[in-house]
Amino acid sequence: MISAVQFRNFKALRSAAVKLGPFNLVIGPNGSGKTSLIQALLRLRSLAGLPAAHRHEEPPPNAAGPELVFHFNPPYQNLHVTLACDTNDFVCNLLVVDHPPGLDGERQWAGLRARLLTIRAFLFDHYAMALPARREDGAQLASNAGNLAAVLAARREKFPAAFALLEEEFRRLVPEFAGLDFRPTPSGQIELVARTAANGGELLAADSLSQGTLYLLAILTLAHDPEPPAIVCLEEADRGVHPRMLREVRDALYRLSYPQDCGEAARAPVQVIATTHSPYLLDLLREHPEEVVLANKQGNAASFERLSDRADLVELLCEASLGDLWYSGILGGVPGE
Amino acid sequence: MKLAILSESPADEAALRVLVEYVLGAPFATVQPALRARGWPSVEQVLPAILRHLHFNTAADGLVVVVDSDDTVVHDDPHEAVGYYHPLCRICRLRAVFRRTLKNLPPAHGRSAGQQKVLRAVGLAVPAIEAWYLCGRDTAVTETAWIAGQASGRQPYSRRELKWRVYGTERPSLPFELRRAVQEVSRHQGDVRRLENDFPRGFGALAQDLRSWRSAAASPPAPAPLA
Numbered sequence: 001m002i003s004a005v006q007f008r009n010f011k012a013l014r015s016a017a018v019k020l021g022p023f024n025l026v027i028g029p030n031g032s033g034k035t036s037l038i039q040a041l042l043r044l045r046s047l048a049g050l051p052a053a054h055r056h057e058e059p060p061p062n063a064a065g066p067e068l069v070f071h072f073n074p075p076y077q078n079l080h081v082t083l084a085c086d087t088n089d090f091v092c093n094l095l096v097v098d099h100p101p102g103l104d105g106e107r108q109w110a111g112l113r114a115r116l117l118t119i120r121a122f123l124f125d126h127y128a129m130a131l132p133a134r135r136e137d138g139a140q141l142a143s144n145a146g147n148l149a150a151v152l153a154a155r156r157e158k159f160p161a162a163f164a165l166l167e168e169e170f171r172r173l174v175p176e177f178a179g180l181d182f183r184p185t186p187s188g189q190i191e192l193v194a195r196t197a198a199n200g201g202e203l204l205a206a207d208s209l210s211q212g213t214l215y216l217l218a219i220l221t222l223a224h225d226p227e228p229p230a231i232v233c234l235e236e237a238d239r240g241v242h243p244r245m246l247r248e249v250r251d252a253l254y255r256l257s258y259p260q261d262c263g264e265a266a267r268a269p270v271q272v273i274a275t276t277h278s279p280y281l282l283d284l285l286r287e288h289p290e291e292v293v294l295a296n297k298q299g300n301a302a303s304f305e306r307l308s309d310r311a312d313l314v315e316l317l318c319e320a321s322l323g324d325l326w327y328s329g330i331l332g333g334v335p336g337e
Numbered sequence: 338m339k340l341a342i343l344s345e346s347p348a349d350e351a352a353l354r355v356l357v358e359y360v361l362g363a364p365f366a367t368v369q370p371a372l373r374a375r376g377w378p379s380v381e382q383v384l385p386a387i388l389r390h391l392h393f394n395t396a397a398d399g400l401v402v403v404v405d406s407d408d409t410v411v412h413d414d415p416h417e418a419v420g421y422y423h424p425l426c427r428i429c430r431l432r433a434v435f436r437r438t439l440k441n442l443p444p445a446h447g448r449s450a451g452q453q454k455v456l457r458a459v460g461l462a463v464p465a466i467e468a469w470y471l472c473g474r475d476t477a478v479t480e481t482a483w484i485a486g487q488a489s490g491r492q493p494y495s496r497r498e499l500k501w502r503v504y505g506t507e508r509p510s511l512p513f514e515l516r517r518a519v520q521e522v523s524r525h526q527g528d529v530r531r532l533e534n535d536f537p538r539g540f541g542a543l544a545q546d547l548r549s550w551r552s553a554a555a556s557p558p559a560p561a562p563l564a
Contacts, residue, residue, distance in 0.1 A: 172512065244373060247346065247511055254508045261506035262513075283375050287497055287507070318409055321375050 018304035023257040028295025029335035033302035047095035118229035130207035132189035149192035223252035238278035279323025294333035352518040399456030460543025467499035470521035
């Protein structure tokens, strides 16, 4: 959906640009702009909810302030959105839309705006996921997945087929469990429980599940969302997951980005922007270097680079795995020492 | 017979189990947990440790290792000459690791006199294991075609294209990949002659190693030295 973003004076992204595809795994050292990229998208979502300024009515820009320019894929390729700040501020608080003139342009912006408002970003927290949640909070997954119990309970009620598919995947990935269930707590909330495959189907509360099990369940909850957002940002996609299970994490995220590849051609693709520090997860994208974004930091300035732009990558991969190449430093995207 | 399979994924392992059984002509047991490597060169790096582990800590009779050739040199008849070693051939390199590692391992408790060392079976999927899956279904996919492509500088297909031909997508889910892998190799119904014909260097080398296991198992143990 978003084809590219240009950054000026936005945190460490002083003068940078990044092209985005359907699936993007962003790697790089701390402070290299990975989270800033996601924050830029969240800022876009926030400002898209407010009345937009149009190019002809935009106030004089603050040349020293931050500016973000977003470009889009078809059918929104003729629209450009700029986030800027007015002359008295250094925070992006102004959204300027360039769209074709007339009613058709207005309609295009309305369509794009509706999609932008669904952008979601997640950094899962297993402590939060293990807690009971209020049943009425189950509309959409919170950024830390703290309402996982409520979301899954609501899904089982409203989308039983989607829930059944998720549960089937959960059983496959964590075969010690036979399924998921929910029970009310004395405080009126709802608690997630997992039914064991052995021991007569013993019920284990979420706070007794392993961290990795909760993280996998949260990722499956995203991947099997029957009403997914247009863009999903997931920080530390590998968090808490055994290296051998990272293939499943990748596949779950691919399910969002490439629905036609898993028999869901009717669903609109979700653009995924995931970050990781795991060389093992990176290894799984060896065949698709165009899906990897390297975030680099030079001094206080950060920049982005597509791994597929590296001309000698094929030759390098004959000698070492992608994860090892990254760790070695020859690809960039490593801390300065 | 008890053996270990070192592979990159559960799908590769499932397909190799079928093929190994076809070549051996008998069912076998595998050591647990399943052994995994993260592709080349991780296989080469981890192989000595795996051999040592199998030798001392398990009852494994042999180890099956199959790697993708990617764009590297494909194993060839001259490489089979005694003492020959091609530094860019992955089969030659893996065989060298087997030799170097096993040569230095002392006898292990519990290993029979006739089976002192872990047996070797090394294969090379040219350029990737999906090429084997297409054997007999896509006649354009052969080692000869790939090697001719290497010589001319124009490869007849890429690894990504092979994935597309097998799975209908470049990004199959693991369960689907596993199902397709087993479906495709099971087409051979116990007869691997077509695979040996179309992939004589990579698959042929694997089959040759495995058949040597049968003769190793059939031959009586060496007599114990006189005291």
